[in-house]
Amino acid sequence: MADDPTEPAALTRDSLLFVDDDHFERGTVALVTGAGSGIGRATAVALAANGLTVAATDLDEAGLDGTIEKADDLDADGAIEPIVGDLTDDEFLERVVDEAAEFGEVRYLANIAGLQHIDPVDEFPVEKFDLLHDVMLRAPFVLSKHVIPHIQATDDGVGAIGNMASIHGHVATQDKVGYVSAKFGIRGLTKSIAAEGDGTLRAFTVSTGYVKTPLVTNQIPDSARERGISEREVVEDVMLGEARVKEMMEPVEVANLFTLGFSKHGRHLDGGDLTWDGGQLGTY
Numbered sequence: 093m094a095d096d097p098t099e100p101a102a103l104t105r106d107s108l109l110f111v112d113d114d115h116f117e118r119g120t121v122a123l124v125t126g127a128g129s130g131i132g133r134a135t136a137v138a139l140a141a142n143g144l145t146v147a148a149t150d151l152d153e154a155g156l157d158g159t160i161e162k163a164d165d166l167d168a169d170g171a172i173e174p175i176v177g178d179l180t181d182d183e184f185l186e187r188v189v190d191e192a193a194e195f196g197e198v199r200y201l202a203n204i205a206g207l208q209h210i211d212p213v214d215e216f217p218v219e220k221f222d223l224l225h226d227v228m229l230r231a232p233f234v235l236s237k238h239v240i241p242h243i244q245a246t247d248d249g250v251g252a253i254g255n256m257a258s259i260h261g262h263v264a265t266q267d268k269v270g271y272v273s274a275k276f277g278i279r280g281l282t283k284s285i286a287a288e289g290d291g292t293l294r295a296f297t298v299s300t301g302y303v304k305t306p307l308v309t310n311q312i313p314d315s316a317r318e319r320g321i322s323e324r325e326v327v328e329d330v331m332l333g334e335a336r337v338k339e340m341m342e343p344v345e346v347a348n349l350f351t352l353g354f355s356k357h358g359r360h361l362d363g364g365d366l367t368w369d370g371g372q373l374g375t376y
């Protein structure tokens with residue numbers, strides 16, 4: 093498309109939220125999944141810029157290299173340590189937390205990795221449904237299981253698990269049954285962690301509308317086909333039609349929500365949802 097509304101702006105220091113927090117230093121580790129692209133990459137860079145050591149994991153090794161390069165370009169005070177692996181592999185889910193703990197005290201987990209598949213319910217392949225659930229719901233649960241003991245073992249028990257949900261964790265649109273059901277599920281996982289966290293170990297979700305990432309760009313042709321409309325109509329009418337802010341979010345704007353949620357300013361954010369939806373859910 094000409095004038096591509098899905099093309100993100102360059103990530104600059106000016107676009108980052110910086111928070112002064114005693115725990116935001118190199119001895120503290122944030123494990124970030126999906127860190128090789130889009131929102132996960134921006135979050136890894138944002139947390140490293142805030143001084144943390146980020147254990148950055150993804151299937152995509154070249155993507156992780158790009159994330160390290162971006163953090164270097166921005167002169168991040170912290171560090172990014174890449175760990176390549178597949179979130180559908182239980183052995184990896186245990187190992188990635190062990191490896192993250194070698195870099196310092198693991199206090200933060202950002203479950204961001206995800207993928208989309210477009211098909212109506214009656215044609216939705218069962219193996220795709222399972223894959224979406226494995227990556228976006230089961231892996232966040234298993235990683236939380238392994239990370240929680242690390243947070244509990246710190247001197248003050250302070251830490252947080254931030255889970256990437258979506259407006260699709262609040263409402264459904266057609267042809268996304270795997271995604272919608274996983275995103276509704278991750279809100280339940282988040283509240284369950286909060287219920288057991290005693291207030292120092294917190295959990296929260298982030299729910300946004302459409303963000304300028306490959307996950308969005310890749311679904312436009314399939315959505316156009318299923319709905320029988322043009323790709324531009326998918327963007328303007330389906331993705332932004334119900335929102336009041338008629339522009340997709342930048343990945344860094346989502347990353348800043350993880351920085352805020354993990355920080356001392358997020359102290360009362362526990363089981364709740366940061367709904368940054370451009371007015372889509374609350375208006376009609």
Ligand code: NAD
Pocket residue numbers: 125126127128129130131132149150151152155177178179180204205206207227228256257258259299300301302303304305306307308
């Ligand atoms: P993206 O495609 O840019 O990044 C997703 C990353 O997840 C990729 O780097 C991919 O390699 C990784 N990944 C996928 N399967 C994996 C696996 N099995 N093991 C390890 N890594 C795996 O997408 P994005 O838009 O940045 O999405 C990140 C998260 O944000 C997802 O959970 C998505 O559902 C959510 N989200 C996105 C939007 C949006 O509009 N882009 C809106 C709301 C929520």
